[in-house]
Amino acid sequence: MSAIRWAYAINQWKPQFDDFVRREEHERALKTISIAGFEGVELTYGTGRWEPLGNPQQLAANFGSVAGFREFLRSCALDGVSSWYWDPAERSMEHLTGPLSPLAEADVPAIVDRARELATALAELGGSVLLVRPVPGAGDVEPLDDDAIGRVAACWDAVGRATAEHGVRLALHVDFLSALRRDHAPRLIDRTDPALVGLALDTGELTVGGIDPLAVIATHGDRIAHVQFKDALAVDDAQEYLQPHAHWTVRVRGGAREVPRWFAEPGANGGLVDFPAITRALLDAGYAGWIVVESDQSPHPAASALLAGYLVQQELGPMVHEQRKAAV
Amino acid sequence: MAWTKWSYMDHWVTETPQGPQPPSFNRASMDRYVKQLSALGFTGFDTFFFYLPVYAGMYGGVPGFERYLQDSGFDKITGIFSAYPSATRYTAPHVRETHDRIVADCTNTLRMCEGLTGVENFIVMPTSTYHQTEPVTDDTIKVVADLWNRVGKLTLEHGMKTTCHFEFWGAIRTREQIDTFLSYTDPELVHFFCDTAQHTIAGVDPIQLFRDYRDRCTGFHFKDTKNVDEHEAYRTPPDPELMAPQVTRWFYEMGEGGLVDFPALMKEIVRSGYDGWLTVEHDKAELGGGSYAEATAVAKWYIDNVLAEAEAEVRAELEAAR
Numbered sequence: 324m325s326a327i328r329w330a331y332a333i334n335q336w337k338p339q340f341d342d343f344v345r346r347e348e349h350e351r352a353l354k355t356i357s358i359a360g361f362e363g364v365e366l367t368y369g370t371g372r373w374e375p376l377g378n379p380q381q382l383a384a385n386f387g388s389v390a391g392f393r394e395f396l397r398s399c400a401l402d403g404v405s406s407w408y409w410d411p412a413e414r415s416m417e418h419l420t421g422p423l424s425p426l427a428e429a430d431v432p433a434i435v436d437r438a439r440e441l442a443t444a445l446a447e448l449g450g451s452v453l454l455v456r457p458v459p460g461a462g463d464v465e466p467l468d469d470d471a472i473g474r475v476a477a478c479w480d481a482v483g484r485a486t487a488e489h490g491v492r493l494a495l496h497v498d499f500l501s502a503l504r505r506d507h508a509p510r511l512i513d514r515t516d517p518a519l520v521g522l523a524l525d526t527g528e529l530t531v532g533g534i535d536p537l538a539v540i541a542t543h544g545d546r547i548a549h550v551q552f553k554d555a556l557a558v559d560d561a562q563e564y565l566q567p568h569a570h571w572t573v574r575v576r577g578g579a580r581e582v583p584r585w586f587a588e589p590g591a592n593g594g595l596v597d598f599p600a601i602t603r604a605l606l607d608a609g610y611a612g613w614i615v616v617e618s619d620q621s622p623h624p625a626a627s628a629l630l631a632g633y634l635v636q637q638e639l640g641p642m643v644h645e646q647r648k649a650a651v
Numbered sequence: 652m653a654w655t656k657w658s659y660m661d662h663w664v665t666e667t668p669q670g671p672q673p674p675s676f677n678r679a680s681m682d683r684y685v686k687q688l689s690a691l692g693f694t695g696f697d698t699f700f701f702y703l704p705v706y707a708g709m710y711g712g713v714p715g716f717e718r719y720l721q722d723s724g725f726d727k728i729t730g731i732f733s734a735y736p737s738a739t740r741y742t743a744p745h746v747r748e749t750h751d752r753i754v755a756d757c758t759n760t761l762r763m764c765e766g767l768t769g770v771e772n773f774i775v776m777p778t779s780t781y782h783q784t785e786p787v788t789d790d791t792i793k794v795v796a797d798l799w800n801r802v803g804k805l806t807l808e809h810g811m812k813t814t815c816h817f818e819f820w821g822a823i824r825t826r827e828q829i830d831t832f833l834s835y836t837d838p839e840l841v842h843f844f845c846d847t848a849q850h851t852i853a854g855v856d857p858i859q860l861f862r863d864y865r866d867r868c869t870g871f872h873f874k875d876t877k878n879v880d881e882h883e884a885y886r887t888p889p890d891p892e893l894m895a896p897q898v899t900r901w902f903y904e905m906g907e908g909g910l911v912d913f914p915a916l917m918k919e920i921v922r923s924g925y926d927g928w929l930t931v932e933h934d935k936a937e938l939g940g941g942s943y944a945e946a947t948a949v950a951k952w953y954i955d956n957v958l959a960e961a962e963a964e965v966r967a968e969l970e971a972a973r
Contacts, residue, residue: 354906355948358955359690400956592679623666625945629687636690637724 326611327643329635330363330405331356332551333376335617335624337367344373346385353399355625359632360640363405363449364396365551365615368441371416379444380417389444396448403449405613406549407441408496410456425458425478426471434478435485438493442486452549452613453486454523455479457495457511461502462567467510476514483519492612494523494549499532499585500564500574512546521548524605526596527586527619530555532564536596537604544608552601552631553617554587554594588618588627590634602639606646653959657951658695658729659688660872660932661702663943671937675705685723687944691951695729695928696720697774703731703763714766727768729928730870731811733760736818737889738779744795745784745822757802761809771928772870773811774844775799777823777832782888784822789831792823796835803840814842814869819852819880819901820891826855838867846872846932847911848902852880858916865923871916872932873950874902875909893935902934904946906953913953914961921965 336352337343343352356364369377375385376392386392396403411423411434423430423437442453458467458475467475483493495515497508512522524547526536540547563569563578577583589598605614616635618627663684667676674684688696698706703713710716717728735742735753742756743749757773764770778784778795803813815832817823823832833843843864849872850857861868884895892901903909920929931954936946 351945351949354952355945358692358948358952400952623942623944625942625948626665626683626687629690629944629948630683633686633690 327605328363328405328613329361329640330365330613330615331359331361331628331631332365332367332408332615332617334365334367334408335619335621335627340371341373344375346375349376349395350399352624353396353401355628357400359628360636361616361628361632362402363613363615364401365406365408365613365617366404368407368409368413370414378415378417379440382444389447393448404445405615406450406452406454406494407445408454409438409441411437412456412459425475426464428474431478431481435481438482439485439489442489442491445491446489450491452492452494452523454494454496454549455482456498456501458502460500460569461505461565462500462569464502466505467502472510472514476511479520480516483516487519492521492548493519494521496523496525496528496549496551497532498525498528499559500569501532504532504534504564509543512543517546522546523549523551525551525553526589526598526601527551527553527555527617530595531557531559531585533558533560536601540601540604540608544604544610547605547608547610549612550605550610550614551617552589552596552598552614553619554589554591554596554598555585556587556591556593556595557582557585558595584620586617586619588621588631589616590630598634598639599642602642606643653955654929654962656695656926656928657693657954658697658928658930659693659947660730660732660930661696661698662933662936664937665943673702675702675709678709681709685720685725688947689724691947692955693931693951694724694726695930696725696727697730697732697772697930698728700731700733700760703760707763712766713763717767721768728764728770730772730774730930731760731764731770732774732816733757734776735779736776738783743783744778744798745791747794747797750798750801753798754801754805757805761806761811764809764811770811772842772844773802773806773813774816774870775802775813776818776821777815778821780888780890781820781822781824782886785886787822787828792828792831793835795823796832796841799841800837803837803842807840812842812869813840814844816844816846816872817849817853818846818892819849820885820887824853824855824885826860829855829860833864833867841867842869843867844870844872846874847913847916848872848874848876848909851910852876852878852901853885854879858912858919861916861919861923865925868925869927871920871929873905873913873929873954874932874934875905875907875911875913876901877903877909879910900935900938902936904933904936904950904953905931906949906957913958917958917961918965921962922969
């Protein structure tokens with residue numbers, strides 16, 4: 324029986340570091356997510372005073388405690404947080420640490436500690452998945468040799484062990500700039516412990532990276548621990564992700580073609596992802612867990628959330644229901 | 652059971668390659684608009700008389716447009732809003748000589764609605780601006796009433812109720828003027844439409860007004876305001892709604908700390924046995940950088956989470972009293 328739950332990622336409401344900091348803005352966004360038909364919200368890690376939803380310390384500073392934030396979510400008619408996305412390369416003003424790398428063995432204890440903190444808070448917020456960026460961007464590191472893959476696998480096994488103690492699953496989120504796109508995510512996945520480390524299937528990132536999400540479900544369906552639904556509007560077929568600082572030059576600025584926007588809400592005009600086919604494949608693979616809908620880079624986050632809500636209510640949700648009914 | 656008959660008044664502005672435009676900019680833009688309203692759970696659609704030719708052109712007739720709405724989860728077009736806010740030498744409700752022209756204009760609008768599932772309300776602004784109409788005497792109100800009695804008879808023949816939506820800047824705006832107007836009109840032909848914000852701005856209690864005219868009330872615009880007009884802004888020429896110097900934005904969505912007590916109104920509506928459509932309206936939600944999508948989402952959230960509770964409370968009381 325399928326136990327798919329729908330959540331929405333709030334990161335689209337924050338175009339840059341000093342936007343979307345006020346309580347009433349959060350309230351309106353969360354109410355929009357709720358009324359669009361989603362029961363949970365996915366957070367993105369952030370640091371400092373202008374990231375009230377970025378980490379447990381900021382939640383406590385802004386809402387009194389992590390539990391206080393859960394109450395705030397409930398007052399907006401949301402059940403809780405589904406998941407938290409964290410890139411260890413993001414510095415932490417709260418811990419006074421710089422970027423951490425899973426490739427550096429010396430950083431692993433700090434990465435494990437930080438993940439444990441996030442998992443503790445997630446559990447309190449009703450969440451069940453910590454998503455991580457497993458390796459840096461392809462343009463920012465040397466190609467990953469076997470030794471490097473081994474170090475990264477050991478890091479995420481250790482992190483997965485720590486988060487599991489809090490009932491939180493670890494999911495590796497491979498984006499289209501990832502060094503794993505060149506060096507093949509399967510090499511890493513296959514070297515991690517399936518009991519500790521899962522895969523996050525992000526339909527938009529994979530499609531922009533020229534990887535068919537349906538193929539990933541076919542080969543690694545049993546390792547999928549989390550799903551993100553967003554559409555892709557273009558493919559990085561010139562392999563621009565290999566450039567240094569591709570986060571700004573390619574992802575944000577659109578590369579040589581100046582692609583205005585790589586991603587959109589599922590079902591957007593010109594979208595390349597076949598969401599009904601992917602939903603069907605996930606159901607057939609027995610996926611149970613969160614599907615978090617996203618619309619990275621949306622100029623109109625509320626509109627994107629409502630349009631995604633329409634697709635889920637009218638088409639994707641009924642597919643899940645049908646399967647549930649058939650299984651009873 | 653929670654109220655299911657929520658409709659939306661067609662006011663959106665949306666981003667297009669040509670800047671902010673109504674969603675009727677093109678069919679892709681309409682698709683995005685209608686899907687968003689449908690995702691929020693609106694099943695009725697109210698629109699303006701001046702959009703009917705636009706939609707007819709886009710969808711092969713107004714019935715074609717309604718079928719498109721129905722394919723997207725709507726029940727039907729529920730109301731048509733018609734108005735002559737600025738008096739002209741051809742159309743001025745307080746000038747009897749223009750009535751034939753107004754009736755003819757309404758006839759044209761009704762003709763465009765032929766073949767629809769069942770529009771319930773023909774919503775009208777009963778007068779033009781106050782400053783163009785004053786002095787507002789009993790005789791003025793009588794002339795206006797005569798017009799809407801005529802139109803009311805006409806729309807009934809097309810299955811629609813003529814229902815009057817009073818503006819804070821219109822010539823019939825105070826409680827006394829509204830009472831006089833309604834006493835001069837035939838209750839079978841002319842009905843009352845309660846815009847919560849407009850009455851509140853004019854210093855009239857919309858809940859008491861509904862209580863007193865429940866039998867003639869055929870609809871509502873649920874919208875909020877943060878200001879009562881205390882500076883005679885209603886007299887501002889040429890338009891008090893967007894040009895009053897004292898207040899730059901009059902209207903807000905529900906749930907933003909405005910003056911209207913919507914839970915109390917909802918309770919009154921349920922107690923009264925009213926079973927028509929309730930309409931959400933946003934005027935100028937984009938002022939101050941707002942988004943219609945978010946404003947509509949927040950308003951519908953308020954309906955499903957706050958008003959639903961108020962409704963359930965009264966239904967439980969009524970059930971217990973049976």
